[in-house]
Amino acid sequence: MSAHATTEHAYVPGEIAKPNTAWIWKTFWVLVIITAIEFAIAFALTSPDWRTFRNSIFIVLTILKAFFIVGEFMHLKHEVKSLIWTVLIPTSLLVWLVVALVTEGSFIGETLSHMFSS
């Protein structure tokens, strides 16, 4: 079956290698700091005039967090290129779905609010 799974870490009975966890904790702190920034922005920029700007920052930071979770924790950054694209290209199609339906939603709302006025 999946015999190759052990090829990079040959198993020697009775001998356990030292843990290599520095990169894990680094990714952890990156995620914590990004989340903290998100909270700071949520309470600092409360004015309705800044709403669009604030939400764009949130979306950028969310995608940045997703990049670290998928790239490091799920190890996708270290997979072969074809696997990376197999996952990313279909997912990126969601961007268009969101843009199309959010626009559609605004349009429906606008239409309904003017339905009984001329």
Next chain:
Amino acid sequence: MAHSTTLESSSTPIYADAPRTGTWDGGNEPFKASYGKLMMWFFLLSDAFTFGAFLTAYGMIRHKHGVFVGTADKFFFSTAHWPIPEKVFNGFPGLHGMDLPLAFVALMTMILIFSSVTMVLAVEAGHRMDKADVQKWLLWTILFGAMFLSSQAWEWSHFIGGSEKGLLMADGSVMHGANLATNEYGPPLFADLFFFITGFHGTHVFSGVCLLVWCFIATTNGTFEKRGHYEMVEKIGLYWHFVDLVWVFVFTFFYLV
């Protein structure tokens, strides 16, 4: 079956269960990943579309409804506009009546990020064939997963119970909390989307905890040590990180934006 499709010379004996080696015969691995891991990736891709559809529906329905005009401190609950999330989610267990916007959801986010870290540590221990470490980190992940589920349960009961003040409805009655038909926070669809999106995510966390418990039992029994690798921990890890990833998006689009 193997000998009917291979072009190798017939002088070497071919067994039905021998691994295939030809380029067009299954011997080539373009993704350099095992069958199980690839299938997990494809499952997660399809799951991403399910959650993507949920969140897109949220975006569409939210944009269909009116936006509250004015500053946050003048905000009031009404079915005429979409609620500001930090006015809805401002409770904390044991601190009744205090306005603590997004404090509890911050705690839940931290719990889930922590569980992701302990999950990677379990995978890392599996690479080193360190059974004791795998057990330790799996237990921590189960603990954080259970903590997250309990927090979710509190969040739901708080949301369903609502505030003492409630919302005066058109027929003169006062609505407390939320159900699928009406709620005190805003348009009916707001509560519906809350139940469906966080509920679907919570179901995923619950499935993840079940898988982790099974994985812990199998590790303790030495199943993976006998097998020679801890790939199962990796596959469940992929699923667990995906659940964390979904929460990152739910957190942004449901609680922050």
